Amino acid sequence: MSTFSGLNTASTALWAAQRGLDVTGQNIANVNTAGYSRQRVDQRAMGGAAVPAIHSVAGTAEGGVDVEAVRRVRDAFLEARAQLETGTTARLTAESQALSRVEEAFREPTDSGLQSLLSDVWSGFSDLANNPLKLAPRSQVLERLDTLAAGIRTTRASLDQQWDQTRDGLSALAADVNASATSIAELNQAIRQASLSGLPTNELSDRRDVLVMELSLTVGATGVARDDGVVDVVIGGTSLVSGNTAIGVRLAGASGPDDVAGDPPRLVTQPGGTSLRVGGTAASHVATLTTIVPGYRAQLDTLARDLVSSLNAAHGAGFDAKGVRGGPLFDDGSGTLPVVLGAVTAANISLRALTPEQVAASATDPATIAGAVSADGKNADAMFKLSLDPAGLDATYRKLVVALGVETSVATRNLEVQSAVSTQVEAARESVSGVNLDEEMTNMLSYQHAYSAAARLVSAIDEALDTLISRTGLVGR
Known part of the structure; x- marks a missing residue:
């Protein structure tokens, strides 16, 4: 991974973690809202070039993460029941x-x-x-x-x-x-x-x-x-x-x-x-x-x-x-x-x-x-x-x-x-689509740590670039 592409990877990680925190906050805010279904962030890894070419080869793990969708968590069978x-x-x-x-x-x-x-x-x-x-x-x-x-x-x-x-x-x-x-x-x-x-x-x-x-x-x-x-x-x-x-x-x-x-x-x-x-x-x-x-x-x-x-x-x-x-x-x-x-x-x-x-x-x-x-x-x-x-x-x-x-x-x-x-059917339905504060707290901590780690990655890449540019300049003189 190059240092500049690493910044892009870190930025996608920051954005995905931020989106996860936003969705978690939405779930917590609507814990008492009747009919609200908890939402989940579906993330997808972003890889290299999907189509190989003669003079273009993607052999590295460049890309990052993308939020594919924010979907409601529901069970169609339980809803019909x-x-x-x-x-x-x-x-x-x-x-x-x-x-x-x-x-x-x-x-x-x-x-x-x-x-x-x-x-x-x-x-x-x-x-x-x-x-x-x-x-x-x-x-x-x-x-x-x-x-x-x-x-x-x-x-x-x-x-x-x-x-x-x-x-x-x-x-x-x-x-x-x-x-x-x-x-x-x-x-x-x-x-x-x-x-x-x-x-x-x-x-x-x-x-x-x-x-x-x-x-x-x-x-x-x-x-x-x-x-x-x-x-x-x-x-x-x-x-x-x-x-x-x-x-x-x-x-x-x-x-x-x-x-x-x-x-x-x-x-x-x-x-x-x-x-x-x-x-x-x-x-x-x-x-x-x-x-x-x-x-x-x-x-x-x-x-x-x-x-x-x-x-x-x-x-x-x-x-x-x-x-x-x-x-x-x-x-x-x-x-x-x-x-x-x-x-x-x-x-x-x-x-x-x-x-x-x-x-x-x-x-x-x-x-x-x-x-x-x-x-x-x-x-x-x-x-x-x-x-x-x-x-x-x-x-x-x-x-x-x-x-x-x-x-x-x-x-x-x-x-x-x-x-x-x-009562049993409603309990099963709520266990799937209802908001659980303990689970949301766990998700919030997970996204928070992911955000902190992505921010630390940005700092590390920034330090590496600073060292590379500064030291290269000294050698040139």
């Missing part, structure tokens, strides 16, 4: 929360739950059977029946409110997806232009990857990288972002829970109207709107109709305090007769306007006892025994609550397992 697990975790989290809200609507086991209200009704009929001539037990039965109907309406209203809120949330989620998709398309364009101009794109790529991960969480999207650094975003096989072009997403389908069967809510592309097979939080919202809440609403409506059918029939079999055959206890709130069972839902079940004397506690027809009013209380007892029917109202409701509890428990357990998997 993180997107998948993030979407699954988000879906299970939202599903567990939805089922928990359904449980809250039924308020079990509490004093305001339907099971407790049913028990109060049966207890009221038992008291009436023992005291059929007193007004207090009759009034108590009517009050408890009215409270039961109000409890059913409250539960139904809670489910309807959950449905409306979930639909509003899904609509807002679609707007967020559109904003993120547009930003990703713009970043793709910026990254492509920067790459063609030879400018750094690491920070832009980090911002884009954060947005892709957000889409994985909300709609289960996955990113597909191209060779030119651009990332396409796909949702269930449908391309949401392709290069610098993004399509929109909108919420379509029924605006009310009663119309779900004919026109289920769903996310579709805009334009085009193609239904998307979404994942993440959106998948749970769609399931809540189409399956979870409508399913429990239907079961609650069935319970309300069974209650009306059973108690109206049992009450109609008895006679009130004046010897008149009992009429319907419940209707759909319209007050019209006869009661149309198909019109009754959990939202409109209502106790008819009855006086305590109109409660049909007796089972004996006054005509059979020469017009006298019976006080046997057997019809009230018969209505109490409805609670003992193994296929009756209580059994049906307990089956509903147990099924809800099991479904919620399964969802919670699945979420716990999935959370553990996601």
Whole structure:
């Protein structure tokens, strides 16, 4: 190595060490920046002439070092796995929360739950059977029946409110997806232009990857990288972002829970109207709107109709305090007769306007006892025994609550397992792309010593040149 070429080698070493220190400083500065991927300097040795010539032979180790690239440290497999697990975790989290809200609507086991209200009704009929001539037990039965109907309406209203809120949330989620998709398309364009101009794109790529991960969480999207650094975003096989072009997403389908069967809510592309097979939080919202809440609403409506059918029939079999055959206890709130069972839902079940004397506690027809009013209380007892029917109202409701509890428990357990998997994947991902201060400190010391050594090399060459020039001058004189 000649002394003058040695200066060039030392200068490249100084520049490479300085670049390494700059990148290390950038990593340390962004240790707490969400989505930041640590960067590494790729260095390449600069050798002699790459192409031999007849009168040019490079037999020395001249050249130095060149910074080939500053690249992000990422594992493509772990990134794809993180997107998948993030979407699954988000879906299970939202599903567990939805089922928990359904449980809250039924308020079990509490004093305001339907099971407790049913028990109060049966207890009221038992008291009436023992005291059929007193007004207090009759009034108590009517009050408890009215409270039961109000409890059913409250539960139904809670489910309807959950449905409306979930639909509003899904609509807002679609707007967020559109904003993120547009930003990703713009970043793709910026990254492509920067790459063609030879400018750094690491920070832009980090911002884009954060947005892709957000889409994985909300709609289960996955990113597909191209060779030119651009990332396409796909949702269930449908391309949401392709290069610098993004399509929109909108919420379509029924605006009310009663119309779900004919026109289920769903996310579709805009334009085009193609239904998307979404994942993440959106998948749970769609399931809540189409399956979870409508399913429990239907079961609650069935319970309300069974209650009306059973108690109206049992009450109609008895006679009130004046010897008149009992009429319907419940209707759909319209007050019209006869009661149309198909019109009754959990939202409109209502106790008819009855006086305590109109409660049909007796089972004996006054005509059979020469017009006298019976006080046997057997019809009230018969209505109490409805609670003992193994296929009756209580059994049906307990089956509903147990099924809800099991479904919620399964969802919670699945979420716990999935959370553990996601934590492991995220830890593995962070071990590759996350900033480790101890490692960065080691790198900083390494580059610092490399810089000091290169600077010392410059000083040594400078001293050699000074000696050579000075001593040569003395010999010449």
